[in-house]
Amino acid sequence: MTAPTRIRATLKEGATELRMLLAHPMENGLRKDAEGKLIPAHFITELSVRRNGELVLAADFGPSISTNPYLAFSLAGGAVGDEIAVSWRDNRGETRSDTIRIA
Template sequence: MSAPTRIRATLRDGVTELRMLMSHPMENGLRKDAEGKLIPAHFITEVGVQRNGEIVLEADFGPSVSTNPYLAFSIAGGAPGDEIVVSWRDNLGGTRSDTIRVT
């Protein structure tokens, strides 16, 4: 299992600002190791973000996204204590889901 997704969710002037850093190697399958063998592809394919159970973002990622992807965006509204859930799935079937409260 990967390290937890680092999430910040802050409310400013009626807008919830979300920033997240997902821990993932994001290998594209084209790089070679020290012995010259291809490193197998291993990358996030789907990302979802929910606020209080409502989907606010769904994204498709691919092999061209960098290691440990960083994602930031804002959504209208929100309140302190709202639950934010960030989930992802990778091409090998691995998944991760982390939760935070808006401050």
């Protein structure tokens, strides 16, 4: 299992600003190791973000995304204590879900 997703959610001028750093190797399957063998593909394929259970972002990723992807975006509204949940699935079927509350 990978390290927890680092999520920061803050209220600013009537909007919720979200920043997150996903811990994932994001290998595209084209790089070679020191011995010249191909490193197998391993990348996030699906990502979702929910606020209080309501889907606010759904994204499909591919192998061209960099290692440890960083995402930042704003949502209209929000309140202190709202729950933000970030979930992803990769091409190997591994999943990760992390939640925080807006401070």
